[in-house]
Amino acid sequence: AQSVTQLGSHVSVSEGALVLLRCNYSSSVPPYLFWYVQYPNQGLQLLLKYTSAATLVKGINGFEAEFKKSETSFHLTKPSAHMSDAAEYFCAVSEGLDFGNEKLTFGTGTRLTIIP
Amino acid sequence: EAGVAQSPRYKIIEKRQSVAFWCNPISGHATLYWYQQILGQGPKLLIQFQNNGVVDDSQLPKDRFSAERLKGVDSTLKIQPAKLEDSAVYLCASSSGQWGQTGELFFGEGSRLTVL
Numbered sequence: 001a002q003s004v005t006q007l008g009s010h011v012s013v014s015e016g017a018l019v020l021l022r023c024n025y026s027s028s029v030p031p032y033l034f035w036y037v038q039y040p041n042q043g044l045q046l047l048l049k050y051t052s053a054a055t056l057v058k059g060i061n062g063f064e065a066e067f068k069k070s071e072t073s074f075h076l077t078k079p080s081a082h083m084s085d086a087a088e089y090f091c092a093v094s095e096g097l098d099f100g101n102e103k104l105t106f107g108t109g110t111r112l113t114i115i116p
Numbered sequence: 117e118a119g120v121a122q123s124p125r126y127k128i129i130e131k132r133q134s135v136a137f138w139c140n141p142i143s144g145h146a147t148l149y150w151y152q153q154i155l156g157q158g159p160k161l162l163i164q165f166q167n168n169g170v171v172d173d174s175q176l177p178k179d180r181f182s183a184e185r186l187k188g189v190d191s192t193l194k195i196q197p198a199k200l201e202d203s204a205v206y207l208c209a210s211s212s213g214q215w216g217q218t219g220e221l222f223f224g225e226g227s228r229l230t231v232l
Binding site for chain 1: 225226
């Protein structure tokens with residue numbers, strides 16, 4: 001079974017500072033990896049995804065993530081935090097993209113707080 | 117394009133009572149998922165439908181939970197009888213037949229259940 005581990009349930013950064021949210025995966029096959037964001041009282045929204053193409057993936061709102069097979073990591077970064085980035089972020093893994101195995105397994109989430 | 121609709125948004129019940137949640141996916145999306153999100157945890161898949169057939173219900177507690185997707189469109193998730201540990205947000209998500217290309221699930225805002 002595949003899984004993801006998010007290090008740090010809460011992260012606080014100052015406005016304008018670097019955002020780094022950590023995600024490590026466990027997989028016996030090449031994984032497909034995702035980052036979703038959840039704003040208060042809203043559903044989850046896709047930020048970006050890795051599906052075995054380029055290892056550096058760019059997403060919405062200035063976020064990006066790099067797939068590092070040697071480190072089994074898929075950390076999410078943003079060069080300069082904005083107040084509107086305050087939300088909960090979930091890393092997720094899929095067993096594949098074919099019918100029947102496109103289910104997502106989520107990590108426990110990281111709550112990002114932005115300090116003015 | 118209308119998003120995934122869920123109702124009710126909030127429900128409070130006593131233990132051993134029953135509750136039902138409704139989900140209407142994005143028009144044309146063949147695949148529908150129900151996830152359970154307990155406070156402080158990531159979403160956990162309960163059941164996946166492809167049209168009106170069940171693809172995966174291995175993590176659905178079938179002694180108390182049931183779900184159906186008649187006519188392959190909207191879906192209902194029922195809990196009877198409810199336990200205290202069922203307190204959670206129940207998320208509905210859908211994906212198109214092009215999931216293999218997009219890798220994106222579209223989530224509703226969720227139904228928050230409190231069992232007293």
